[in-house]
Amino acid sequence: MEPEQSAYRGMRPCRTMILVNPHSGRGQALQLFTGHIQAMLTEADVPYTLVITEHQNHARELVRNADLSQWDALVIMSGDGLLFEVINGLMEREDWQQAIKTPLGILPGGSGNALAASLHHYSQSPPAWNEELLLSCGFMLCKGLVGPLDLVSVHLASGQRFFSFLSLAWGFVADVDIESEKYRHVGAIRFLMGTLVRLASLRVYQGRLAYLPAKEEPKPQTENQRGSLNNHSLLPGLDQPVPDNWTVVNEEDFVLVLAIYQSHLAEDLWTVPGATADDGLIHLFYVTAGISRPALLRLFLAMEKGSHLACGCPHLAYEKVRAVRLEPTSQQGMITVDGEVVEYGPIQAQIHPGMANLIRG
Numbered sequence: 598m599e600p601e602q603s604a605y606r607g608m609r610p611c612r613t614m615i616l617v618n619p620h621s622g623r624g625q626a627l628q629l630f631t632g633h634i635q636a637m638l639t640e641a642d643v644p645y646t647l648v649i650t651e652h653q654n655h656a657r658e659l660v661r662n663a664d665l666s667q668w669d670a671l672v673i674m675s676g677d678g679l680l681f682e683v684i685n686g687l688m689e690r691e692d693w694q695q696a697i698k699t700p701l702g703i704l705p706g707g708s709g710n711a712l713a714a715s716l717h718h719y720s721q722s723p724p725a726w727n728e729e730l731l732l733s734c735g736f737m738l739c740k741g742l743v744g745p746l747d748l749v750s751v752h753l754a755s756g757q758r759f760f761s762f763l764s765l766a767w768g769f770v771a772d773v774d775i776e777s778e779k780y781r782h783v784g785a786i787r788f789l790m791g792t793l794v795r796l797a798s799l800r801v802y803q804g805r806l807a808y809l810p811a812k813e814e815p816k817p818q819t820e821n822q823r824g825s826l827n828n829h830s831l832l833p834g835l836d837q838p839v840p841d842n843w844t845v846v847n848e849e850d851f852v853l854v855l856a857i858y859q860s861h862l863a864e865d866l867w868t869v870p871g872a873t874a875d876d877g878l879i880h881l882f883y884v885t886a887g888i889s890r891p892a893l894l895r896l897f898l899a900m901e902k903g904s905h906l907a908c909g910c911p912h913l914a915y916e917k918v919r920a921v922r923l924e925p926t927s928q929q930g931m932i933t934v935d936g937e938v939v940e941y942g943p944i945q946a947q948i949h950p951g952m953a954n955l956i957r958g
């Protein structure tokens with residue numbers, strides 16, 4: 598059995614690559630790093646190399662080609678989008694099985710910072726935002742404890758496949774995430790602004806949703822116990838019907854579908870109170886058509902305290918699952934994975950427990 602946590606910083610000095618996206622969040626990631634983190638790392642004797650990303654996919658290309666024997670940890674200071682690039686860059690390597698075990702770290706520099714907020718929450722600390730959250734993540738980096746992180750493989754109808762650590766969203770949540778990017782300069786409050794704008798023009802999306810309930814499938818083994826990604830696929834081809842042990846949702850009119858595998862969707866959205874980084878679960882939420890605007894707003898406001906499931910909303914469903922398939926029939930819409938827009942159309946995903954390693958509290 599693997600230990601629950603190990604330290605990535607051993608007797609020799611550890612080499613950490615810190616990738617900073619200078620445009621993330623309010624465009625202050627580099628200043629936040631020099632103002633709050635630099636001295637902390639020096640004090641804790643953590644040698645690092647700073648890399649400022651110059652364009653989209655820079656980080657992805659860099660880790661795809663890097664000599665990983667030179668690095669003990671890869672850390673990003675940005676929003677969640679940059680970590681998505683790093684994880685997929687590692688998974689595109691020939692030696693992906695070893696590469697994806699490189700400890701990953703996150704310092705919040707975006708406006709959402711879902712993984713940073715989740716990590717802080719898993720450390721059982723009281724809620725923190727902005728600089729306080731940054732300092733908490735900086736402290737975890739200095740301590741250097743590493744634990745497993747679940748990844749989810751996401752498969753599209755075009756045959757594309759990538760890896761996700763946070764969420765898959767369709768409908769209201771995806772729309773708010775992408776449409777509110779224009780308010781990025783205001784920070785985390787952009788999601789509330791986007792929610793109010795989207796509520797005013799609430800849409801219903803048609804599609805079919807199916808999932809493999811966690812109780813139907815024991816927690817799959819971790820990747821390094823079974824060697825290959827294909828040895829334990831829970832997913833039939835997207836052109837095949839789902840197996841009998843899957844549940845097909847009766848409703849086909851949705852306001853939102855959200856599959857999430859961390860506790861927080863943003864710094865102030867505590868979406869899955871019971872989640873951990875390696876629980877082997879996809880937490881599937883969906884809201885069906887017919888919900889009123891005030892009721893939907895109440896759900897999102899309650900999510901700040903993680904009490905949305907106690908609202909008794911008959912339109913909200915929550916399931917713990919190992920795999921999920923979504924087939925939109927509405928002609929137009931947006932699907933996001935870890936906050937990034939992906940090709941619109943049929944999509945399916947499955948959990949891979951403990952596939953990556955994360956520096957955490």
Ligand SMILES: Nc1ncnc2c1ncn2[C@@H]1O[C@H](COP(=O)(O)OP(=O)(O)OP(=O)(O)O)[C@@H](O)[C@H]1O
Pocket residue numbers: 618619620621622623650651652653654655675676677678679680682706707708709710781936
């Ligand atoms: N120098 C750069 N110039 C332009 N885009 C970049 C640069 N570096 C990284 N990117 C891209 O910016 C995108 C957004 O990054 P990220 O999600 O990390 O920050 P963010 O969007 O500000 O965060 P949030 O969504 O929380 O506001 C990523 O897809 C990344 O590829």
